Amino acid sequence: METYTTDEALEFMGFGKFQLLVLAYAGMGWVVESMEIMLLSFVGPLVREEWNISAENESLLSSVVFAGMLIGASGWGFVSDKYGRRICLLFSTLFASGMGFLSAFSPNYSCLLALRFLVGIGVGGAHVFTSWFLEFVPAQNRGTWMVIFSCFWTIGTILEASLAWVVISVLSWRWLLALTALPCSLLIPFFGTTPESPRYLCVQNRTSDAMLVLERIAITNQAALPPGVLIYHQEAKVDHSDLTSEKEDLLPVSEKECTFDNAMSFKYGGGIAALLRLLSRKLLRSTLLLWFAFFANSFAYYGLVLLTAQLSDANRSCTSGQTNVVPQKDVNLYKDTFITSLAEVPGLILSAVLVDWFGRKASMWFMLFHCCAFIGPLVLQQNELLTTVLLFGARAVAMGSFTVLCLYAPEVYPTSARSTGVGIATAIGRIGGVVCPLVAVGMLRSCHQMEAILVFELVLFLAGVACFLFPIETKGRGMD
Numbered sequence: 063m064e065t066y067t068t069d070e071a072l073e074f075m076g077f078g079k080f081q082l083l084v085l086a087y088a089g090m091g092w093v094v095e096s097m098e099i100m101l102l103s104f105v106g107p108l109v110r111e112e113w114n115i116s117a118e119n120e121s122l123l124s125s126v127v128f129a130g131m132l133i134g135a136s137g138w139g140f141v142s143d144k145y146g147r148r149i150c151l152l153f154s155t156l157f158a159s160g161m162g163f164l165s166a167f168s169p170n171y172s173c174l175l176a177l178r179f180l181v182g183i184g185v186g187g188a189h190v191f192t193s194w195f196l197e198f199v200p201a202q203n204r205g206t207w208m209v210i211f212s213c214f215w216t217i218g219t220i221l222e223a224s225l226a227w228v229v230i231s232v233l234s235w236r237w238l239l240a241l242t243a244l245p246c247s248l249l250i251p252f253f254g255t256t257p258e259s260p261r262y263l264c265v266q267n268r269t270s271d272a273m274l275v276l277e278r279i280a281i282t283n284q285a286a287l288p289p290g291v292l293i294y295h296q297e298a299k300v301d302h303s304d305l306t307s308e309k310e311d312l313l314p315v316s317e318k319e320c321t322f323d324n325a326m327s328f329k330y331g332g333g334i335a336a337l338l339r340l341l342s343r344k345l346l347r348s349t350l351l352l353w354f355a356f357f358a359n360s361f362a363y364y365g366l367v368l369l370t371a372q373l374s375d376a377n378r379s380c381t382s383g384q385t386n387v388v389p390q391k392d393v394n395l396y397k398d399t400f401i402t403s404l405a406e407v408p409g410l411i412l413s414a415v416l417v418d419w420f421g422r423k424a425s426m427w428f429m430l431f432h433c434c435a436f437i438g439p440l441v442l443q444q445n446e447l448l449t450t451v452l453l454f455g456a457r458a459v460a461m462g463s464f465t466v467l468c469l470y471a472p473e474v475y476p477t478s479a480r481s482t483g484v485g486i487a488t489a490i491g492r493i494g495g496v497v498c499p500l501v502a503v504g505m506l507r508s509c510h511q512m513e514a515i516l517v518f519e520l521v522l523f524l525a526g527v528a529c530f531l532f533p534i535e536t537k538g539r540g541m542d
Contacts, residue, residue: 134186139485
């Protein structure tokens, strides 16, 4: 009897209307996260002005969001692998939307801090949108479509910069918080139409349900399923006496591995079994390098977002000798942030060219080393035009590198541990988000620009080395 896997079915049917609908829904999830991240660079200075808080408390307002995202990323990853992608998408969206609206009515700084932490927990589930979308995409198109998917992040950053430019000038930061939460709530009415990942259903031994999803894809795309019967894995002859390498472990799952996964799940439960597999001998190197790469990319990307908002103001206060100047509303701030947000467009184009040409690993270290080169001159104070140009270039390659990393991570891990693996890696990345405001805001406000930039340089360089040391290239590889 003929058989086929989910990968083979998706490749046979191709990318069509069904995947475009999944792309639109998942893309809105990324718009939400990017808007919440961009929001941090605008709200902090305005809250400091209104409530007269210290620079340390201003940076803490950004750090608590990333702390919440750290918890949310790992927590929602476990939920996704245990209960399904759809359940995770629904509850993380409801939580983020509700807390976002409530934070707009915060009566004081402490309440705002607590609610923004809870927003971070909700938005921490956004990485599941990535895994969910990629599990519907044929292997040969995955690199290109991940870059297109990342365009939604750029749309979110540009939308938030534009929104701040308009709203802050005529209303207040409370309106900005409320309007930023609006796109998240728009996802809820369409939840009923979202399908469960057929890969996840196969892992849960729900092959008949996976078949229904594949049939729905075939009908929507006006395509046909391959002849035969759907199976989770292809049977392969396995020499049980041989030790397998990490690269072999990342190839399509064998019967031996499925038996091992089922036994581990029965003994420890789905989430613990997935975590143990991530730290197994075969995946340990990939996992540790991914954790550092996510930390460094998050530190650099979010740091660059904050640098755009803080660098000019810090230079002015340090030049005047006043380190505790309260920042005022400045139209140039929104203009510079808008311009550097546009840098993500060429960054996405660059990653699209490199990712399927040079592969995932080379694309990442190439762009990370170029990010080092762009921010290097900022160790010394530069004029405003040159600073904007350098930040524009750094933001472009940082976005490109982060995009390829978000593609690479789901490709490395097997379906049974994919959301957990990507979730924990994303959570480690949020530690970089927690730390970066202390550098990008705290050190700049203390007139330590050279030291701050050198920290960025070191982190970026080590991240490039980590990407070079990744043990496997996933270009063109199936996800089953």
